[in-house]
Amino acid sequence: MPVIGICFMLLFKSAGWQCRQSIIAIALTERRCAAIGSSSVAVVHLFEPASGSTVTTNGHKEFKDPEVDQVQDEYGNFLFSDDGTPKIIKEDQDYYDELYNHDGTRKDDTWPWWLPDDATYLDHAGCTLYPTSLMHRFTQDMTSNLFGNPHSASPSSMLSSIRVEDVRDRVLRFFNADPEHFDLVFVANATAGIKMVMDGFRDLPTGYWYGYHRDAHNSLVGVREHANSARCFANDDEVEKWIAEEDEDTTSTSARLFAYPAQSNMNGRRSPLRWCSEIRRSKPCTYTLLDAAAFLTTGCLDLSNHEEAPDFICMSFYKIFGYPDLGGLIVRKASGDMLTRRKYFAGGTVEMVLTVGSTWHIKRDGVHETLEDGTLPFHNIVALGHALDVYTELYTSPRNVSAHASALAKSAYDRLSSLRYSNGAPVCEIHKDSLASYDDSTTQGPTVAFNVRRPDGSWLGKSVVEHAAIQHGIHMRSGGVCNPGGTATVLQLSPQEMHHNYDAGQRCGDTNDVMGGKPTGILRISLGAMSSMEDVDRFVKFMKEWCVKQDGAGEVPTVPVHLTPKTGFLKVKIMHVSGAEKSKGFRYMLKNITSRSLVA
Numbered sequence: 178m179p180v181i182g183i184c185f186m187l188l189f190k191s192a193g194w195q196c197r198q199s200i201i202a203i204a205l206t207e208r209r210c211a212a213i214g215s216s217s218v219a220v221v222h223l224f225e226p227a228s229g230s231t232v233t234t235n236g237h238k239e240f241k242d243p244e245v246d247q248v249q250d251e252y253g254n255f256l257f258s259d260d261g262t263p264k265i266i267k268e269d270q271d272y273y274d275e276l277y278n279h280d281g282t283r284k285d286d287t288w289p290w291w292l293p294d295d296a297t298y299l300d301h302a303g304c305t306l307y308p309t310s311l312m313h314r315f316t317q318d319m320t321s322n323l324f325g326n327p328h329s330a331s332p333s334s335m336l337s338s339i340r341v342e343d344v345r346d347r348v349l350r351f352f353n354a355d356p357e358h359f360d361l362v363f364v365a366n367a368t369a370g371i372k373m374v375m376d377g378f379r380d381l382p383t384g385y386w387y388g389y390h391r392d393a394h395n396s397l398v399g400v401r402e403h404a405n406s407a408r409c410f411a412n413d414d415e416v417e418k419w420i421a422e423e424d425e426d427t428t429s430t431s432a433r434l435f436a437y438p439a440q441s442n443m444n445g446r447r448s449p450l451r452w453c454s455e456i457r458r459s460k461p462c463t464y465t466l467l468d469a470a471a472f473l474t475t476g477c478l479d480l481s482n483h484e485e486a487p488d489f490i491c492m493s494f495y496k497i498f499g500y501p502d503l504g505g506l507i508v509r510k511a512s513g514d515m516l517t518r519r520k521y522f523a524g525g526t527v528e529m530v531l532t533v534g535s536t537w538h539i540k541r542d543g544v545h546e547t548l549e550d551g552t553l554p555f556h557n558i559v560a561l562g563h564a565l566d567v568y569t570e571l572y573t574s575p576r577n578v579s580a581h582a583s584a585l586a587k588s589a590y591d592r593l594s595s596l597r598y599s600n601g602a603p604v605c606e607i608h609k610d611s612l613a614s615y616d617d618s619t620t621q622g623p624t625v626a627f628n629v630r631r632p633d634g635s636w637l638g639k640s641v642v643e644h645a646a647i648q649h650g651i652h653m654r655s656g657g658v659c660n661p662g663g664t665a666t667v668l669q670l671s672p673q674e675m676h677h678n679y680d681a682g683q684r685c686g687d688t689n690d691v692m693g694g695k696p697t698g699i700l701r702i703s704l705g706a707m708s709s710m711e712d713v714d715r716f717v718k719f720m721k722e723w724c725v726k727q728d729g730a731g732e733v734p735t736v737p738v739h740l741t742p743k744t745g746f747l748k749v750k751i752m753h754v755s756g757a758e759k760s761k762g763f764r765y766m767l768k769n770i771t772s773r774s775l776v777a
């Protein structure tokens with residue numbers, strides 16, 4: 178059978194096998210394109226929606242669709258197995274098996290069926306899983322419509338502009354944010370949103386004071402570098418006291434910015450959202466930046482009361498919906514001019530610019546109009562519209578996601594806390610904040626941060642555990658997780674110790690797991706909307722079987738090899754691997770010798 182015929186056959190296998198399943202169709206087509214060259218052009222139009230009907234001829238299934246008559250005439254000699262399913266060559270059988278159940282029905286259209294069966298994905302705080310149906314819808318939309326660069330009058334451009342504004346409005350409503358009081362600025366990611374706030378404040382004539390909570394992600398911490406002065410609040414008490422304190426200088430017009438994460442990306446601890454309104458009431462000229470990146474993976478943000486809301490809220494949509502890779506900065510319009518007075522302008526943010534003979538310009542009006550530099554990631558914004566639809570259809574509301582993920586996290590926490598070695602020593606030291614409880618989703622998100630001890634109480638290296646997890650198909654995170662204050666606090670690492678570790682060679686992401694008798698980083702599992710109790714079971718089983726039964730597994734010596742004394746070093750890890758594990762271990766070693774390690 179001609180290759181192209183097989184492709185069509187796959188496309189029209191059944192009424193359920195419609196062209197809306199276009200993502201795999203495109204994958205197939207892409208493969209075919211390479212093989213069949215220009216004849217593949219005929220395939221492309223078949224990805225339009227088609228309402229197929231099924232008839233039976235001579236005991237075999239055949240598929241008729243008025244829109245594809247021509248194709249059937251030309252390539253209609255479909256072959257079928259005895260059970261009525263399409264007979265396909267081995268190469269395509271693998272695709273077929275991946276996509277379809279034995280009875281020929283499409284595997285769940287929502288579940289990320291592309292995940293290998295043995296994969297246990299526990300890094301939702303990194304990026305949550307994207308539903309298959311979201312990818313299908315987006316692909317279908319992209320291959321049915323022409324989206325041009327916004328800002329022109331052409332139909333393709335107008336279509337993009339309309340979609341962008343529609344999605345902007347819908348995102349605001351997703352958070353119950355009235356567009357009269359809030360605006361959404363599309364940015365690359367949460368970090369870009371934070372930087373946009375910083376850019377506004379650094380351009381103020383009087384500069385700014387910056388306060389940030391210990392649990393801040395590095396992307397928030399970096400804002401201190403442009404501040405006139407900055408303070409890191411070491412705990413909640415310090416924040417509460419500062420809020421309650423009377424301002425010494427009530428006449429100062431110098432701006433202040435206080436930033437904190439709604440949820441720590443390190444241990445999932447959730448901070449009080451009320452701080453934003455309290456600061457507005459008690460501190461003149463003080464603005465709040467809420468980093469909602471980790472929180473929104475499963476948390477509910479309700480901005481219906483604009484007077485109590487943070488001034489600026491940054492987020493990464495891929496953490497909420499899995500896709501697209503896009504960020505947002507929600508700005509309370511009453512505070513918008515703190516950002517719109519920034520000096521920089523770009524294509525898309527100005528009404529007129531003079532260059533030759535004069536350096537005058539006039540900016541556009543409005544918050545997002547003044548801040549969205551250059552061409553918007555409009556295709557990603559189109560995808561975000563589908564992400565909102567699919568999310569609402571699947572989960573109805575973030576509240577359901579929150580309840581689901583919290584229940585799983587509580588189970589993981591309870592079970593990991595109770596794991597014991599045969600001598601009664603605990604396996605895990607869990608870094609739960611003392612103010613948080615896994616029974617209360619206002620104080621704790623579905624993340625468990627921990628370190629592993631050996632039976633004698635000494636530390637088992639984080640990368641040793643992570644490596645074993647990888648071999649068991651477990652996707653998790655380890656290290657300082659870009660949260661220097663939170664990690665240093667739970668690991669009781671003083672600034673002096675961290676300087677010392679740095680001087681001794683420790684670098685972000687390396688395998689210097691334990692230095693000076695203390696871990697240098699943590700292990701983290703995080704759950705999301707698509708997590709299941711089976712994921713938790715599998716992880717606990719891994720911990721039981723790997724950590725508990727292999728009591729001595731942690732004796733992994735490390736041999737540092739200095740390439741050049743000052744500029745870099747390469748660390749070679751000697752692993753205890755045996756038999757079949759050996760080749761895997763070797764691959765892992767090679768993978769870990771990154772170009773960064775070698776470039777010195």
Ligand SMILES: Cc1ncc(COP(=O)(O)O)c(C=O)c1O
Pocket residue numbers: 302303366367368369394396438440441442468469470471472493
């Ligand atoms: C709390 C928090 N803030 C900021 C970020 C940075 O997000 P992005 O890398 O999408 O900019 C992250 C990422 O994990 C995060 O968890």
